[in-house]
Amino acid sequence: MFGNTTFFKNSTSQLETLKECPLVPPNLVGRLKVLTEPPSFDALEQMFPNLKPGGRFQPSTCAARSKVALVIPYRDREEHLRIFLHNLHPILQRQQLDYGIYVIEEAADIKFNRAMLMNVGFVEALKQHDYDCFIFHDVDLIPEDDRNLYNCPEQPRHMSVAINTMNYRLPYKDIFGGVSALTKKHMEIVNGFSNEFWGWGGEDDDMSNRIRHHGLKISRYSPKIARYTMLKHKKDDPNPDRYNKLYKGKYRFKKDGLSNLKYTRVNKRKVVFCSEESNLCYIYENQEFNTSVNIFSLFTSAFFKENFIHC
Numbered sequence: 001m002f003g004n005t006t007f008f009k010n011s012t013s014q015l016e017t018l019k020e021c022p023l024v025p026p027n028l029v030g031r032l033k034v035l036t037e038p039p040s041f042d043a044l045e046q047m048f049p050n051l052k053p054g055g056r057f058q059p060s061t062c063a064a065r066s067k068v069a070l071v072i073p074y075r076d077r078e079e080h081l082r083i084f085l086h087n088l089h090p091i092l093q094r095q096q097l098d099y100g101i102y103v104i105e106e107a108a109d110i111k112f113n114r115a116m117l118m119n120v121g122f123v124e125a126l127k128q129h130d131y132d133c134f135i136f137h138d139v140d141l142i143p144e145d146d147r148n149l150y151n152c153p154e155q156p157r158h159m160s161v162a163i164n165t166m167n168y169r170l171p172y173k174d175i176f177g178g179v180s181a182l183t184k185k186h187m188e189i190v191n192g193f194s195n196e197f198w199g200w201g202g203e204d205d206d207m208s209n210r211i212r213h214h215g216l217k218i219s220r221y222s223p224k225i226a227r228y229t230m231l232k233h234k235k236d237d238p239n240p241d242r243y244n245k246l247y248k249g250k251y252r253f254k255k256d257g258l259s260n261l262k263y264t265r266v267n268k269r270k271v272v273f274c275s276e277e278s279n280l281c282y283i284y285e286n287q288e289f290n291t292s293v294n295i296f297s298l299f300t301s302a303f304f305k306e307n308f309i310h311c
Helices: 005-015 041-047 078-094 114-128 184-190 203-213 242-247
Strands: 067-074 098-105 133-137 141-143 179-183 227-230 262-267 280-285 307-310
Touching: 041 078, 067 078, 067 114, 078 098, 078 141, 098 114, 114 133, 114 203, 133 184, 179 184, 184 203, 203 242
Parallel strands: 067 098, 067 133, 098 307, 262 280
Antiparallel strands: 133 179, 141 227, 280 307
């Protein structure tokens, strides 16, 4: 896939002789200034020449402790995405992670289904690499401290603990939205996210319920470290049925999620849609890295090496 499988196999083989990266990355800075100017994609490509196809990176001096896939549910946020990449790549590289970034775009002009897109990203990322950690990340949240490590502990981690628009306070103790980290095993235990939340709200609380239902606990870093800046954006319309879905969620945990996720891979540049009635997602995936990768031709070749999956 993407013509880079052999490349990564060879690279991984070479890294096997390296010592494991230190538990605490040595080049962390701590508190950061969030960069809010969106560079062009051409400029971004010049900034990060060490990225491999798929937005992939592996440290060259040690063997990464974690193989991390960042899954970004996305629609109509090109400027935010450029800001996100500008800030995140340096942080992730200082953390000495073996990582890839997956942008999952819902192309259809229907209600946004954030949770289904994250399920799709989980499944598709695993088809490419043996990731053991998944960071599900809103594109408008930018970390303010690189000590907020993008890895997965023994328990699911809620990462966006303190957000500027919420006065850096946790709104309620069971929140699991914004940015969250789950291992592959966690996702399999809870059956992924629900596919039934169309429109804003509810899907993150449903995941919180799934976590606790299956005997897991939500972990967090200190709010002094797990700080984020939220980029300005228009609020989506709330899902009026979200509370009903949440109330009945426990009856669907086994049958609603990864177990009933349906989608069809569509090669190259085809406009595709998600169906709310059938919960069916059709995937667009670019297979060329030296040409435009967005079906709307918004992104040039310098949208460089990110994995785009449209559904």
